[in-house]
Amino acid sequence: MDPAGLLLFSSALFIAAASPGPGIAAIVGRVLGRGPKEAVAFSVGVALGDVVWLTFAILGLAALAQAFHEVFLVIKYAGAAYLLYIAYKIWTAPALARDVAANARPEHPAKLLFGGLALTLGNPKTIVFYLALLPTILDLTRITLLGYAELVAATVSVLGVVFAVYIVLAARARQLFTTPKAIRILNRTTGALLAGAAAAVASR
Structure with missing residues (x-):
């Protein structure tokens, strides 16, 4: 597809992905x-x-997505419930030394x-980015199969870079917490962060 359009899409996706939201908060x-491995x-x-x-x-399936609104509601609440479950597990986790916690069952x-x-x-x-903003960035009716493959590759590449940066930064921050008291504070903070991400998903 047009290199300028691909660059515009990648730039917009980078800005949207890098801005904190439920996905970044969860990662x-x-x-x-739990450390970077499971992330x-x-x-x-x-x-x-x-x-x-x-x-x-x-594919112009926004209307189909609306038709299956109830299905996506179930998925949304399932995702929020999963985050709440992880938040509870981390909040209530014992303040173990990091070498012990690293050996916990993954x-x-x-x-x-x-x-x-x-x-x-x-x-x-x-959802807003792809179904509302994306049509204003690209003419989706003119996307070829090759153009679709290029957009998928750009999506995976951009998200890979953004997620990798957040994972590395979070992993380094995690290494600063070594005492039981600090680990307990980290567990509570992390649990609250995940619970907040779950609330953000479920409430919209």
Whole structure:
């Protein structure tokens, strides 16, 4: 597709993705609470949700999305409930040393991926970007199969960069908390952050 249009889309997506929202809050919360390893699969799920909404927008399925409004409501509340569950687990986690906490039983990657996917499919910020703002940036009626592939590649690349930066920064911040008291504060802060992300998704 037109390089200028692809650059415009990538720039707009970068600004939207980098601005804090439920997705970023959830990713940062996971890193602070459990470390960066589990955040990768969760971030893949979040990015996959963006690709789903991008596909809906290009295929002109906004009306279909409205028709299945109840389905997306279920997905939205499922994602919010998942975040609340993780928030509770981290809030109530014992203030263990980081080397002990690192050996805690990890969540299955598929569960993390579907958690991230559910969060994005119900995230109002993402929905507004693809179904409302994207048509003002690109002429979606002229997107070819190659253009769609380029947009998907741009989406994954931009989100990969944004998520990687947040994961690295959160992982470094996590290393500053070493004493039981500091870890307890971190757990409570992380739990509150995730609960806030869940509320933001469920209330819109």
